[in-house]
Amino acid sequence: MALRSHAERQRSPSNQFLFGSLLNRPAQTPVVAIVGRPNVGKSTLFNRLTGTRAALVSDLPGLTRDRRDGVADLYGNEIRLVDTAGLEEAQRGSIADRMRKQSEQAIATADLILFVIDARAGVTGSDKEFARIARQSGKPVVLVANKAEGHKGTDGVLDAFSLGLGAPIAISAEHGEGIGDLADDVLGALGLKPATVARKRRSGDTAADDEKPAEKPEREKRIRVAIVGRPNAGKSTLVNALLGEDRMITGPEPGLTRDSVSSDFEYKGQAIRLFDTAGLRRKAKITETAEKLSASDAVRSIRFAEVVVLLIDAERPFEHQDLTIGHRVVEEGRALVVAINKWDLVPEKQKTLRELKAKVAESLAQVPGVPLIAISARSESGLDHLMSAIAKTYETWNRRVSTAHLNRWLEGALSRHSPPAVHGRRIKIRYVTQLSTRPPTFVAFSQRAEALPQSYVKYLTNSLRETFDLPGVPVRFHLRKSDNPFAPDKR
Numbered sequence: 442m443a444l445r446s447h448a449e450r451q452r453s454p455s456n457q458f459l460f461g462s463l464l465n466r467p468a469q470t471p472v473v474a475i476v477g478r479p480n481v482g483k484s485t486l487f488n489r490l491t492g493t494r495a496a497l498v499s500d501l502p503g504l505t506r507d508r509r510d511g512v513a514d515l516y517g518n519e520i521r522l523v524d525t526a527g528l529e530e531a532q533r534g535s536i537a538d539r540m541r542k543q544s545e546q547a548i549a550t551a552d553l554i555l556f557v558i559d560a561r562a563g564v565t566g567s568d569k570e571f572a573r574i575a576r577q578s579g580k581p582v583v584l585v586a587n588k589a590e591g592h593k594g595t596d597g598v599l600d601a602f603s604l605g606l607g608a609p610i611a612i613s614a615e616h617g618e619g620i621g622d623l624a625d626d627v628l629g630a631l632g633l634k635p636a637t638v639a640r641k642r643r644s645g646d647t648a649a650d651d652e653k654p655a656e657k658p659e660r661e662k663r664i665r666v667a668i669v670g671r672p673n674a675g676k677s678t679l680v681n682a683l684l685g686e687d688r689m690i691t692g693p694e695p696g697l698t699r700d701s702v703s704s705d706f707e708y709k710g711q712a713i714r715l716f717d718t719a720g721l722r723r724k725a726k727i728t729e730t731a732e733k734l735s736a737s738d739a740v741r742s743i744r745f746a747e748v749v750v751l752l753i754d755a756e757r758p759f760e761h762q763d764l765t766i767g768h769r770v771v772e773e774g775r776a777l778v779v780a781i782n783k784w785d786l787v788p789e790k791q792k793t794l795r796e797l798k799a800k801v802a803e804s805l806a807q808v809p810g811v812p813l814i815a816i817s818a819r820s821e822s823g824l825d826h827l828m829s830a831i832a833k834t835y836e837t838w839n840r841r842v843s844t845a846h847l848n849r850w851l852e853g854a855l856s857r858h859s860p861p862a863v864h865g866r867r868i869k870i871r872y873v874t875q876l877s878t879r880p881p882t883f884v885a886f887s888q889r890a891e892a893l894p895q896s897y898v899k900y901l902t903n904s905l906r907e908t909f910d911l912p913g914v915p916v917r918f919h920l921r922k923s924d925n926p927f928a929p930d931k932r
Contacts, residue, residue, distance in 0.1 A: 471631045473513075474523045474551035476544055476575065478567045481559040482587040486614035487511060487524035490624075508547050509702050515624045517636025523547045546687075548574070553581045553630050555623075558601055560586040560594030560611065572604040581630045584609040585623060590616055663705065663712040664835050667746035669739060669770070671721060671762050674752045675782040679818035680704065680717040683828075708828045716742045721766055743769060747879070748776045748835050750827070755783040755815075758797055764804050774880045776838035776914045777811050778830050784815040784823065809903075810912025838914045840881060844874045846909075847883070854904045863892045871923055882917040890920035 475483045491511035509524040525544040548554060556575050558568050575582050586598045589611035601609035610626055612619030628634065668676045681687050684706055704715045718739035743749055749770045753763055758781065770777050779801055787793050794815060801813050812830040816823030851873045860868040866889070873885040883905065887893065902918045905911070 470519055470521050471552040471633075472521045472523060472550060473553045473555060473627060473631075474525060474544075474547040475555045475557060476525050476548060476571070477557035478565065478571060479526075481557045481562075482614045483557050484524055486555070486557060486585070486587060486612075487522055489614045489617060489620060490515075490520075490522055508543050510704070515628055515633075518628060518631075518633045520627065520631075523551065545574075548578050548580065551580055553583065553627065554578065555585050555627070556582050556604075556606060557585045557587050558597070558604075558609075560589040560597035560601070563597040564600040564603060569604065572606055576605065582606050583623070583626050583630055586611050587614050589613055590618055663714040664831070665714050665716065665745065665747045666831055667716040667718060667742045667749045667775075668752055669718050669721065669743060669749055669766055670752035671754065671760065671766075672719075674754045675818045676752050677717055679750075679752060679780075679782065679816070680715055682818045682821045682824060683715060708832070711832060713831075716746060718742050721762065740769070743775060744773050746775055747838065748778060748831050750778045750780050750831065753779060753781050753797075755781050755787050755793075759800050759804065767805050768807075771805070771808050771915050774915050774917070776834045776880070777805075777808055778827070778834050778913070779805075779811055779813045780823075780827055781813065781815045782818055785817040785820055787815075790815070808913055808915060809906070812913050834913050837911055838880055839878050840909070840911065841878050842875055842881075842909050844872075847873045847875065850905065850908050851885070854901060858897075858900060860897055861894060863889070868893055876919070880915040880917060881911055882919070884919045884921055886921050886923035888923055890922045893920055 475487055477483055487509065490513040492513075493511060508526075511522045511524070513520045513522050525547045526541070554575050556572060558564060584601055584604060584606040586594065586601050586609040588594055589598050590613035594611065598609055598611045610619060610623050612623055614620075668679055670676055684704055702717050704717070706713055706715065721739055751763065751767050751770065753759060767777065767779070781797060784790070794813075798813055801811060802809065805811055812834060814823060814827045814830050816827055818824075851870065855870065860870060862868070868887060868889050870885050870887045870893075873883055876882045876884050885901070898918060898920065902916055905918065906916050
């Protein structure tokens with residue numbers, strides 16, 4: 442179907458309210474909230490505009506529960522998008538009610554609202570009610586009729602005029618149709634223009650240099666920290682405590698968090714990107730589609746984090762699943778910090794702390810010295826100790842040791858405990874160097890590397906960790922066969 446052009450929509454009296462409050466907007470990254478009832482395609486649109494798969498997408502309604510932030514580049518303009526939970530009528534205090542409050546907070550802090558409806562389903566009573574909320578917010582609104590591909594969505598697009606939010610933009614977030622028109626309207630509503638694109642530079646063309654947009658300064662390095670653990674350990678409560686706001690929905694019900702949601706904040710001048718994740722249960726117990734998607738997203742967060750905080754419930758410490766998660770973190774090579782939550786409920790604190798430290802040392806023997814911090818997310822105690830441990834562990838995870846220091850260490854380690862003789866021949870290790878950091882990875886060269894027993898490799902790894910102070914992070918130690926300088930040249 443043919444809708445009015447972008448220019449015609451801007452001239453329409455019904456769209457004039459879109460622009461008034463943003464004419465004198467301060468020069469900062471604008472915030473755009475994507476809102477609407479459940480299952481209209483908000484998360485699909487979020488992924489399409491940000492060019493990521495950050496938000497979980499499924500036919501299951503109500504999959505999104507927390508606000509999720511992302512960055513979209515619209516014709517050279519950086520926009521901060523906020524994906525929200527579906528707006529729906531709910532009983533006071535219920536999970537749906539808490540989800541709705543999160544969406545209302547997103548509306549309150551946004552510069553612009555993208556109000557999304559399902560063009561195939563048409564305008565519903567819920568759409569009308571929430572359109573009223575959007576109008577009453579006083580924020581500019583762009584009406585989006587999603588799922589408008591083909592002829593099935595035509596009637597729904599026409600119905601959308603009845604919401605009183607101006608002319609709808611017909612799109613298909615899944616197939617990418619109409620996204621250009623949507624980007625035009627978003628920029629228009631925010632009072633922005635497409636950035637100038639420089640012509641291809643020719644030799645001696647100084648004018649091309651003048652047309653180049655100014656380069657953006659490199660973004661400050663953020664430490665990516667994932668909070669993981671079993672369901673109901675208090676992960677979302679901890680994230681809210683660190684952020685100083687009710688950013689995530691919380692409650693006594695296990696499994697409230699479904700997808701991994703990132704939030705940015707600063708701690709003593711250091712930029713942090715915090716990931717709240719869904720609780721991880723044993724794979725055999727996961728049967729529902731939503732929980733399978735959530736678990737997959739949480740594992741992905743571990744893989745892409747730099748520091749992982751394993752949150753343990755002090756009332757049920759170190760169950761089998763806690764240790765399974767810890768081992769997974771170490772296998773992925775991430776820096777690990779163990780936090781014992783609900784510490785305010787523990788009666789014999791000193792005795793319990795000694796027992797827990799012994800349990801960590803025994804169960805996570807591959808990362809000796811992993812920090813264990815007692816906290817209470819609800820009362821916000823121990824958070825400074827936790828953040829200090831995160832910063833220190835991150836520094837250790839990134840530590841590099843010079844080759845000269847490594848080879849002096851190797852000489853001492855070999856003199857204290859010589860490599861064993863295999864088949865009557867002593868194995869010689871010639872030198873060692875550090876291949877990489879994140880985690881610290883070392884390689885030693887020997888002509889008979891394959892014959893060196895694993896017990897001796899473990900001795901070298903532990904000695905290396907102790908000498909260069911590398912507690913609580915995975916240390917990878919590889920052996921490679923060195924070339925024999927007396928062997929004939931095969932070339």
